[in-house]
Amino acid sequence: MEGGFIKFGKNLVTKDELLSFGHRACLGCGLAVTIRLALKVLGKDTIVGTPAGCWSGVGSMYPDTAWRVPWTQTLFENSAAVMSGVESGYRILMEKGRIPQRKINCVAIAGDGATNDIGVSALSGALERGHDFLYICLDNEAYMNTGIQRSSATPYGASTTTTPVGKFTAGQTTQKKNMIEIVAAHDIPYVASACPSYPFDLMNKVRKGADIKGPAYIHVLAPCPTGWRLPTDLTINIGRLAVETGVFPLYEVEYGRYKLNVDRPKLKPVEEYLKPQGRFRHLSEREIEKIQKRVNEQYAKLKAKVTASAA
Amino acid sequence: MSRRVALEGSFAAAEAAKMADVDIVAAYPITPQTHIVERLAEMVANGELKAGYIPVDSEHSAMSACSGASAAGARTFTATASQGFFLMHEVLYWVSAMNQPVVMAVCNRAVAPPQNIWADYSDAMTARDTGWIQLFAVNNQEVFDFILSGFRIGEDARVLLPVMVHLDGFTLTHVIEPVILPEQEEVDRFLPKYQHPFVLNPDKPMSYAVISSPDIYSETKKAQDVNLRQSKEVALQVWNEFGDVFGRYYLPIDRYRCEGAKTLLMTMGSLSETAKVAIDRKRARGEDVGLIILHLWRPFPFEELYQAVEDAELLIVFDRCISLGGPGGPPFSEVRSALFDRRKDIKVVGLVGALCGRNLSVEQFEEMIDRGREIAEKGSKEIFETIGIRG
Numbered sequence: 001m002e003g004g005f006i007k008f009g010k011n012l013v014t015k016d017e018l019l020s021f022g023h024r025a026c027l028g029c030g031l032a033v034t035i036r037l038a039l040k041v042l043g044k045d046t047i048v049g050t051p052a053g054c055w056s057g058v059g060s061m062y063p064d065t066a067w068r069v070p071w072t073q074t075l076f077e078n079s080a081a082v083m084s085g086v087e088s089g090y091r092i093l094m095e096k097g098r099i100p101q102r103k104i105n106c107v108a109i110a111g112d113g114a115t116n117d118i119g120v121s122a123l124s125g126a127l128e129r130g131h132d133f134l135y136i137c138l139d140n141e142a143y144m145n146t147g148i149q150r151s152s153a154t155p156y157g158a159s160t161t162t163t164p165v166g167k168f169t170a171g172q173t174t175q176k177k178n179m180i181e182i183v184a185a186h187d188i189p190y191v192a193s194a195c196p197s198y199p200f201d202l203m204n205k206v207r208k209g210a211d212i213k214g215p216a217y218i219h220v221l222a223p224c225p226t227g228w229r230l231p232t233d234l235t236i237n238i239g240r241l242a243v244e245t246g247v248f249p250l251y252e253v254e255y256g257r258y259k260l261n262v263d264r265p266k267l268k269p270v271e272e273y274l275k276p277q278g279r280f281r282h283l284s285e286r287e288i289e290k291i292q293k294r295v296n297e298q299y300a301k302l303k304a305k306v307t308a309s310a311a
Numbered sequence: 312m313s314r315r316v317a318l319e320g321s322f323a324a325a326e327a328a329k330m331a332d333v334d335i336v337a338a339y340p341i342t343p344q345t346h347i348v349e350r351l352a353e354m355v356a357n358g359e360l361k362a363g364y365i366p367v368d369s370e371h372s373a374m375s376a377c378s379g380a381s382a383a384g385a386r387t388f389t390a391t392a393s394q395g396f397f398l399m400h401e402v403l404y405w406v407s408a409m410n411q412p413v414v415m416a417v418c419n420r421a422v423a424p425p426q427n428i429w430a431d432y433s434d435a436m437t438a439r440d441t442g443w444i445q446l447f448a449v450n451n452q453e454v455f456d457f458i459l460s461g462f463r464i465g466e467d468a469r470v471l472l473p474v475m476v477h478l479d480g481f482t483l484t485h486v487i488e489p490v491i492l493p494e495q496e497e498v499d500r501f502l503p504k505y506q507h508p509f510v511l512n513p514d515k516p517m518s519y520a521v522i523s524s525p526d527i528y529s530e531t532k533k534a535q536d537v538n539l540r541q542s543k544e545v546a547l548q549v550w551n552e553f554g555d556v557f558g559r560y561y562l563p564i565d566r567y568r569c570e571g572a573k574t575l576l577m578t579m580g581s582l583s584e585t586a587k588v589a590i591d592r593k594r595a596r597g598e599d600v601g602l603i604i605l606h607l608w609r610p611f612p613f614e615e616l617y618q619a620v621e622d623a624e625l626l627i628v629f630d631r632c633i634s635l636g637g638p639g640g641p642p643f644s645e646v647r648s649a650l651f652d653r654r655k656d657i658k659v660v661g662l663v664g665a666l667c668g669r670n671l672s673v674e675q676f677e678e679m680i681d682r683g684r685e686i687a688e689k690g691s692k693e694i695f696e697t698i699g700i701r702g
Contacts, residue, residue, distance in 0.1 A: 045513045049379070057522050065518035070511040072382060073520040075401060078375035084365060085337060085379025085387075086511060092334045092363040093385055098504070104513060122375065125368025 023066035024058045028232030030222030031138045033196040041206040046105040049083045052076040053111040054145040077119040079108040080126035105210045112139040112153035127186040127215045134209045134216045140224035148227040152177040158279045165282045183217045184253045190216040192252035197239030221248045229278020241273040246299040258306040318490040320483035321346030323451040324416040327458035329360045330498045334385035337365035337376035341395040342428045343480035344418040370395035374402035381411035384510040393420035396434045407442030412465030413473040420480040421667035429668020430480040432632040436641040444474040445609040447579045451488040470542040479581040563612035565604040572601030575623045589676035627683035630663045639695035658687040661695030
């Protein structure tokens with residue numbers, strides 16, 4: 001675990017909660033854990049923009065709000081553009097001496113649909129322009145808020161309400177869009193994958209992403225028991241299995257340098273990750289083999305990038 | 312001392328944004344808006360204007376970035392036209408409901424297909440329900456004056472609403488006219504530094520645009536409507552002050568040679584100046600005609616309209632926009648609806664023309680007035696007529 005857990009340890013994490021209790025998240029929501037941990041790291045001097053999605057209704061419904069930092073809802077596709085405006089607005093006002101200089105974390109927190117699909121142009125634009133902001137994608141692998149419709153982040157084989165198990169097709173027929181690599185191709189200072197099952201790793205990455213000058217992107221696999229058809233007490237377990245099977249490797253790309261944060265000598269079989277989830281229950285052994293093969297290939301590709309960029 | 316310079320409408324718009332000392336410009340290029348954003352980019356590059364220039368990936372992102380910058384407390388400007396305006400549409404509602412006083416120059420252009428780049432109001436009219444203040448400029452001086460006063464009106468603590476200043480693609484954006492530019496000190500006195508009472512501020516954390524249930528949504532929309540309507544009073548005050556400082560006074564509706572006129576023509580935008588010549592010619596022949604020019608489209612100036620048509624028996628509304636399958640161009644149908652209860656004795660006739668930059672001559676305006684009278688007397692087979700259509 002070289003390089004991990006530098007700044008955060010069990011007793012070093014603040015007890016301040018900037019995401020209040022009483023929000024409306026489902027039991028076992030991976031998003032809620034992630035946002036709670038991220039805000040602990042980001043602290044009070046943070047502005048968050050969140051598009052339409054689970055957290056439109058979960059975090060704030062008039063007259064309540066769970067956000068103890070300034071927060072704005074945005075349109076579905078524009079959180080990156082809005083936060084680029086917030087960041088630029090604050091920067092120029094400081095440059096003009098209209099407001100005192102200070103470090104404010106501008107953070108967009110958006111789901112996989114808002115990131116991979118409808119908001120990809122706004123995100124790509126904001127990354128390319130080099131705004132000093134952090135974008136956290138909370139990937140629960142489908143449009144969960146509207147009732148579990150597939151997105152381009154839905155993994156192959158997963159059944160959703162728009163990729164149902166039918167006579168001719170069974171579940172998602174396409175592969176998960178690799179948003180992390182798409183973002184990494186922008187050559188921004190910091191890109192990482194994270195999972196709330198590895199809280200200190202996640203918090204370290206949020207810290208790094210917020211501190212680094214320029215755009216930073218963290219792609220979080222946030223298990224959704226409701227959409228994944230999973231017992232609510234298995235959220236953390238399933239996240240661990242996603243990492244341990246190589247389905248969702250934890251890694252970071254810092255100034256172009258790839259680093260695996262959790263590198264097990266031997267990956268667990270993907271079946272262990274797929275079996276507990278109802279969304280994969282229809283998969284035949286042949287299909288599981290296919291997924292295993294793909295995971296092996298993808299993992300090998302990633303390791304090759306780690307080796308190549310270390311040289 | 313003010314100075315008189317030759318400027319195309321685009322440069323007048325950019326000059327106004329510069330003199331307003333905007334903090335953020337976020338824009339995406341589209342013909343015929345490009346000269347505005349090029350000029351602003353040049354000003355930022357030269358240090359003439361200290362602002363953040365955000366060259367965004369789309370008009371949707373342009374308006375989104377403006378929304379974010381405005382939420383951070385920055386004075387914000389953008390410009391667009393036609394298809395770009397449509398791509399922004401979703402965000403337009405957002406910006407007005409969030410009380411973000413963004414100012415935008417809209418270089419009116421027709422809608423594709425057929426693909427085109429020339430002026431009409433098919434883009435502008437789709438924004439009438441978005442909650443923005445909408446002003447239509449007749450010439451380049453008005454482009455400058457409306458943008459400058461637009462910041463003042465929109466940013467007024469009683470208003471806090473975004474403002475669109477409409478200028479005709481090419482006929483204003485690319486045509487050079489004399490424009491009187493004020494001194495910077497005069498502008499600074501007229502337009503105080505932007506101060507929004509509710510910015511995204513870590514010292515005062517608040518949540519914005521939260522979900523509202525049916526219990527509260529109607530009340531928020533009613534409040535928004537009242538706010539927009541009341542902004543007219545503020546506009547009147549601001550324009551009065553503007554006139555005292557700069558010597559040019561504006562009103563929601565301009566009247567031209569309306570004394571004793573039984574027949575009135577209503578126009579918007581740059582063609583109003585052509586219409587003025589037609590009115591002059593008809594007056595010279597002893598005809599009792601006058602012209603009213605609509606500057607303020609939103610909030611709609613009901614009172615001013617009632618006053619303007621008080622003595623008239625016929626109002627011919629000229630529209631540069633076609634409402635497909637509808638009751639005529641939006642200004643015509645709205646004016647007629649506004650007068651329906653008030654004035655049973657006035658006839659309102661709708662004529663549509665000059666779509667996609669097609670020129671209208673003085674003679675055609677004269678003919679339109681004649682045709683309007685004919686329709687008023689004998690009626691028409693159509694709800695509204697389209698001028699100059701072949702075949």
